[in-house]
Amino acid sequence: MPSFRVDYVKDIKGLAGYLEKRFETNARSPFRIRISQDNHSLTILMDGCIRKNGRKYLTAINHLSDTLAEYILKSYEKNILEKVINRVCEGLTKQDKDEIYRIACTRLYTQQGEESPGCHLETRRRIISANIAECLRNSENLILEGFLTFRLGEYVKRLEIEVERSIRQFFVERQYEEYINLLTAFVRMQVPRVPELHIFALRNGTYKVEGIGPFEIPEDISDGFGFKGGEPIIDSDDFMIGFLLTCAPVRIFIHNASLFRNKELLNTIRIVFSECVLLND
Numbered sequence: 173m174p175s176f177r178v179d180y181v182k183d184i185k186g187l188a189g190y191l192e193k194r195f196e197t198n199a200r201s202p203f204r205i206r207i208s209q210d211n212h213s214l215t216i217l218m219d220g221c222i223r224k225n226g227r228k229y230l231t232a233i234n235h236l237s238d239t240l241a242e243y244i245l246k247s248y249e250k251n252i253l254e255k256v257i258n259r260v261c262e263g264l265t266k267q268d269k270d271e272i273y274r275i276a277c278t279r280l281y282t283q284q285g286e287e288s289p290g291c292h293l294e295t296r297r298r299i300i301s302a303n304i305a306e307c308l309r310n311s312e313n314l315i316l317e318g319f320l321t322f323r324l325g326e327y328v329k330r331l332e333i334e335v336e337r338s339i340r341q342f343f344v345e346r347q348y349e350e351y352i353n354l355l356t357a358f359v360r361m362q363v364p365r366v367p368e369l370h371i372f373a374l375r376n377g378t379y380k381v382e383g384i385g386p387f388e389i390p391e392d393i394s395d396g397f398g399f400k401g402g403e404p405i406i407d408s409d410d411f412m413i414g415f416l417l418t419c420a421p422v423r424i425f426i427h428n429a430s431l432f433r434n435k436e437l438l439n440t441i442r443i444v445f446s447e448c449v450l451l452n453d
Contacts, residue, residue: 174218174229176236176308180316181212187243187316188214194239202232233308234301240314241300245293248320249331253280256331261339268342275345276338280331299327355417355444362420365390369421371412371441373431378407381415393418409437416441423447 180187188205191214195201202219216236222228253276261269281293303323307314366389372380381404383389394404397415406412416424424441429450432438442448 174222174224175312176216177213177313178216178240178316179213179313182317183247184208184211184214186247190243190246191216191239194242201235202228203236230309233305237301237304237308238297240304241297244300244320245297249280249296250277252320252324252328253277253331253335256328256335260332260335272335272338272342275341276335279334279338279341296327296330299330300324303327352440352443355413355440358417359420359444362417364420364422365393366419366421368423368425369416369419370425370427373426373428374405375431377433378405379412380405389419409434412437413440416445421445423449425449425451427451 178184178187184207188207191203192205195203195205202222204217206215206217208214218229218232222232254273257269257273257276261272264272303326304314304319307319307323366383368384369389370382370384372382374380381389389399389404393415396418397404397406397411406415424445424447426432426438426441426448429438430452438450442450
């Protein structure tokens with residue numbers, strides 16, 4: 173009867189319980205578990221009808237490898253991620269490392285964008301599973317702690333890449349936060365020139381701006397920004413920020429907010445100008 177031994181000093185009962193639960197979900201599972209008396213290892217027994225190195229044997233190894241890979245991701249990945257961050261981000265403060273960890277977790281567990289296919293959970297599971305399967309094809313004994321330390325090079329490299337991307341995102345967000353603080357401080361120092369301003373997002377990506385009632389946009393501002401008659405139209409995001417800083421409106425109404433192509437611009441306006449009302453006309 174083919175069998176495998178898994179040595180795992182840290183929590184052999186936890187591993188055994190996880191495997192048994194996963195095997196129970198498959199009525200046709202060929203495995204059963206037996207824990208050693210010293211509680212430092214377990215033996216995974218296969219059905220007697222499965223011959224070593226036969227087709228069913230190799231299929232069973234792949235299934236077992238997938239299950240062990242899922243356990244490693246569930247029980248160890250965040251700890252491995254923290255170690256990678258502490259090593260790569262040596263010299264940064266704990267607060268900065270915690271923020272990078274938050275960003276990395278967002279990338280690893282919630283984002284499924286095409287920019288980083290290697291960060292997908294399924295990709296990482298396949299890498300770990302393939303390494304385990306290779307070990308089990310060559311040996312009937314798997315020392316889990318040693319495997320985690322020495323056999324996960326490609327997997328750890330994927331985590332390192334995501335940490336590096338998270339670091340870049342962290343510094344971009346920090347620069348954006350500093351930019352927001354600078355704009356907010358500048359607006360607070362300004363004397364409002366327009367009590368109320370309306371911004372209409374247009375389908376072609378431009379913006380129409382106008383005042384209301386007797387409080388139209390002052391002539392010197394219109395001339396300074398090149399609004400020569402007709403409806404003032406702004407076609408540049410940077411131009412829009414400069415215009416709003418000059419007007420320093422007390423209140424802003426944004427019409428057709430859903431048409432904003434640059435969501436970061438919309439978010440910046442909302443943060444810097446606290447009296448901002450979004451409308452979807």
